[in-house]
Amino acid sequence: MFPLVARGKAIAHWLAALALLLAIAAGCGSASSPEVGLGPDGTPDPVMVAGRSVYIDRCSSCHDGDGSGTGNGPRLNQGRLVEAYPDLADAAAVVADGKDRMPAFGGLLSAGEIDAVLRYINEVL
Ligand code: HEC
Incomplete structure (x- = not known):
């Protein structure tokens, strides 16, 4: 016993x-990237789901999973991105062309993927 x-x-x-x-x-x-919430039809917006996976693969290493920034990249979350770039096209140009230590993603990501990742950052992070 x-x-x-x-x-x-x-x-x-x-x-x-x-x-x-x-x-x-x-x-x-790093912090994890939050899931995309459910839309009115009970499913998450597929564009933002795609944007989330681009973000996790390509952006989170420098901007952190939740967009709060790391020593390698500035904070983008909680409205910071849309404040700096009220016009999404200007943010898309930075992502496509790069800026100082920010790498250019124009050759790696399609315009649709860049728009999707920016929407994910603006609407979820
Ligand atoms: C290797 C590190 C690194 C990666 C990976 C990276 N970034 Fe950046 N990012 C930076 C740095 C550094 C800056 C600041 C550039 C500057 O203004 O000097 C920056 C700036 C930005 C800005 C502009 C912020 C502002 O206030 O001007 C945006 C938008 C941005 N990144 C989005 C992204 C997105 C979207 C991805 C993924 C597709 C990504 N970044 C991947 C390092 C990175």
Whole structure:
């Protein structure tokens, strides 16, 4: 009886340690990019879903997952982008052509992908 209880406790401790490690790992590094919310028809806007995946793949390393910025790129979230570029076409030109340390994405992303990622930044982040 006793050894079984002891083994159970050991497993419980081991699981607790594992859960703690996972929690630490999840908290490290960059913030995650929020999902696109559901539209009136109960599904997320597919353009913004595509924009989110472009953002995660191409932008989050420098601007952080939630757009709050890193040492390598400025903050873009919470209205910061639309404040700096009220006309989306001007922001699209920066993304396509680059700006100082900001790389040019014109050769990598289509105009549609650039518009989609900018919409994701403006409307979700
Ligand atoms: C290698 C790092 C890096 C990556 C990757 C990157 N950026 Fe940037 N980004 C920067 C830096 C640095 C700046 C600041 C440029 C400056 O004004 O000197 C910047 C600026 C910008 C600006 C202009 C902000 C302003 O206030 O003028 C926009 C818009 C932008 N980035 C969008 C994006 C998007 C969208 C992506 C992904 C497609 C992306 N960036 C990927 C580094 C990066």
